[in-house]
Amino acid sequence: MDDGKPVWAPHPTDGFQLGVMVDIGADTLTIEPLSHRGKTFLAPISQVFPAEDDVNKHVEDNCSLMYLNEATLLNNIRVRYSKDLIYTFVANILIAVNPYYDIPKLYALEAIKSYRGRSLGTLPPHVYAIADKAYRDMKVLQMSQSIIVSGESGAGKTENTKFVLRYLTTSYGTGQDIDERIVEANPLLEAFGNAKTVRNNNSSRFGKFVEIHFSQKNEVVGGFVSHYLLEKSRICMQSKDERNYHIFYRLCAGVSEDLRSVLHLSSPDSFRHTKAGSLKDPLLDDLGDFKRMCGAMKKIGLDDTEKLNLFRVVAGVLHLGNIDFEETGSTSGGCVLTNQSNQTLQHCAELLGLDQEDLRVSLTTRVMLTTAGGAKGTVIKVPLKVEQANNARDALAKAVYSRLFDHVVTRVNQCFPFTASSNFIGVLDIAGFEYFEHNSFEQFCINYCNEKLQQFFNERILKEEQELYQKEGLGVNEVHYVDNQDCIDLIEAKLLGILDILDEENRLPQPSDQHFAEAIHSKHKDHFRLTVPRKSKLAIHRNIRDDEGFIVRHFAGAVCYETTQFVEKNNDALHMSLESLVCESKDKFVRNLFENNFSSKDSKQKAGKLSFISVGNKFKVEHAQ
Numbered sequence: 001m002d003d004g005k006p007v008w009a010p011h012p013t014d015g016f017q018l019g020v021m022v023d024i025g026a027d028t029l030t031i032e033p034l035s036h037r038g039k040t041f042l043a044p045i046s047q048v049f050p051a052e053d054d055v056n057k058h059v060e061d062n063c064s065l066m067y068l069n070e071a072t073l074l075n076n077i078r079v080r081y082s083k084d085l086i087y088t089f090v091a092n093i094l095i096a097v098n099p100y101y102d103i104p105k106l107y108a109l110e111a112i113k114s115y116r117g118r119s120l121g122t123l124p125p126h127v128y129a130i131a132d133k134a135y136r137d138m139k140v141l142q143m144s145q146s147i148i149v150s151g152e153s154g155a156g157k158t159e160n161t162k163f164v165l166r167y168l169t170t171s172y173g174t175g176q177d178i179d180e181r182i183v184e185a186n187p188l189l190e191a192f193g194n195a196k197t198v199r200n201n202n203s204s205r206f207g208k209f210v211e212i213h214f215s216q217k218n219e220v221v222g223g224f225v226s227h228y229l230l231e232k233s234r235i236c237m238q239s240k241d242e243r244n245y246h247i248f249y250r251l252c253a254g255v256s257e258d259l260r261s262v263l264h265l266s267s268p269d270s271f272r273h274t275k276a277g278s279l280k281d282p283l284l285d286d287l288g289d290f291k292r293m294c295g296a297m298k299k300i301g302l303d304d305t306e307k308l309n310l311f312r313v314v315a316g317v318l319h320l321g322n323i324d325f326e327e328t329g330s331t332s333g334g335c336v337l338t339n340q341s342n343q344t345l346q347h348c349a350e351l352l353g354l355d356q357e358d359l360r361v362s363l364t365t366r367v368m369l370t371t372a373g374g375a376k377g378t379v380i381k382v383p384l385k386v387e388q389a390n391n392a393r394d395a396l397a398k399a400v401y402s403r404l405f406d407h408v409v410t411r412v413n414q415c416f417p418f419t420a421s422s423n424f425i426g427v428l429d430i431a432g433f434e435y436f437e438h439n440s441f442e443q444f445c446i447n448y449c450n451e452k453l454q455q456f457f458n459e460r461i462l463k464e465e466q467e468l469y470q471k472e473g474l475g476v477n478e479v480h481y482v483d484n485q486d487c488i489d490l491i492e493a494k495l496l497g498i499l500d501i502l503d504e505e506n507r508l509p510q511p512s513d514q515h516f517a518e519a520i521h522s523k524h525k526d527h528f529r530l531t532v533p534r535k536s537k538l539a540i541h542r543n544i545r546d547d548e549g550f551i552v553r554h555f556a557g558a559v560c561y562e563t564t565q566f567v568e569k570n571n572d573a574l575h576m577s578l579e580s581l582v583c584e585s586k587d588k589f590v591r592n593l594f595e596n597n598f599s600s601k602d603s604k605q606k607a608g609k610l611s612f613i614s615v616g617n618k619f620k621v622e623h624a625q
């Protein structure tokens, strides 16, 4: 940094501000801001960066900046953003900033045509340029390619994923129905898997990997969507100003009068699962969205029966939420349905094809098989307390809805089948690193996933590139980065990893969130990546007890997780009586949703008290794939 030349120095709200150095100390620099001449402040040397000669000039690729540092990089993106240039390259990585409005012609057909076959860097940065590079690489290398879209909630991941799909199907499709279907499948997936959150009115609450498959002639032949970790807690509980999945509100707003009476529907504020969240948002148009969703269903080939099946189950889940329990007052300590719930029980049973009385019994008791000396023993019916019955009801709602979501994805995949595929281009759209005031199991899983992605990035971009530079004898300064393997081990190591400790807790006769938190701390006392909430920099977390939470130092920052409900959220199992009830539904559609669920291994597991299917480990296996 030269004397008198502008530098970027820290600014409390803007990140960085321009200034000039007026004095140099041992560890600090005295800076005079250009906007407040005559006033100086001290800044740590490590946080002051040289600025470009002309800070209003911008470049299409950050690599072309004279000085590449955090401040110049941010400034370049800011200057571009102010001119509606939302995309910027960093070599073959694309940075996108959400404009929150439709920039005219940015995604028009002419733009699609112009990027076709053009090398990266010959045209302005665009998501189409990345899509085309993936296509050309696939063609030349004869290898499938993947595009990873990452960023925080509301950053624009899903929109950009859709632009990639549209680009590929428009440019390299055969102009047939299948191209349209791949694009039209999104509104249906979003109806069941997206919700309004405080950050995003259309937030995807599941991760997805969309594959566009190509023939030997490199033409689009079909698609396939895999989904990960639908946020199930939302089905029964929403945070302030957030909503349940779109479909619930759309159904209430849009169904015909006839269907409304068949499904016994009324307004969302009469259902527990929908009334708690934010009901009115001027930016949401449930009726219009219902019509658009029905249009999309038609385009991808769903007939009226299939549509009704979906709606019936959604309505069944809504009614299920309205079932309430009260104590019996008898010595057995169990509970019964409240009088007002009897009608709801009837609606719910009817819509899900269940026997009303069986449903009543299954919600209020739990069947257990005793095993004596290894032999199958007697069936015992254990009455449930009100809280346990509430949990059973919610577990059933979550199980039915998430099975329905699996079905929607499977059904969507049937819309663009392919018999032979040579290669595919995959687009991974998953939630980015999340850090809220209150963080739970969902954030833990999402951040674990991002930790794995970061490792992939470290390996693929930083390590391999630097090895290549060395091999080619280029005198490029080594870039140091923090290896996050220790953090990944902390989460996924066998036996000692947080996920395994949690599974162990779930298998205990009386699992508890407190015991789980204590076990983590006692097994990782001096782990660099793990600490107790008391040591948080934020006052709000310092009130959390050691047995109520833990802090993980992730690559992107420390996150304090509150362990309440970790044990419950990690268990995907329904208790045995509920499981068999839905598996034997009179409604073929509902029965099929739960098909393959009653394998002999599962039944054996459920015969004892240790009914448990781990959500965390399922997620771990998905990552490994």
Ligand SMILES: Nc1ncnc2c1ncn2[C@@H]1O[C@H](COP(=O)(O)OP(=O)(O)OP(=O)(O)O)[C@@H](O)[C@H]1O
Residues within 6 Å of the ligand: 098, 099, 100, 101, 102, 103, 151, 152, 153, 154, 155, 156, 157, 158, 159, 160, 199, 200, 202, 203, 204, 205, 430, 431, 432
């Ligand atoms: N390129 C864009 N042009 C115009 N609007 C955009 C663009 N990208 C995003 N948006 C707007 O921002 C909203 C949020 O974007 P999007 O749903 O893609 O975010 P996300 O990163 O997928 O969020 P989440 O992780 O919550 O699903 C969109 O509904 C859209 O209104």
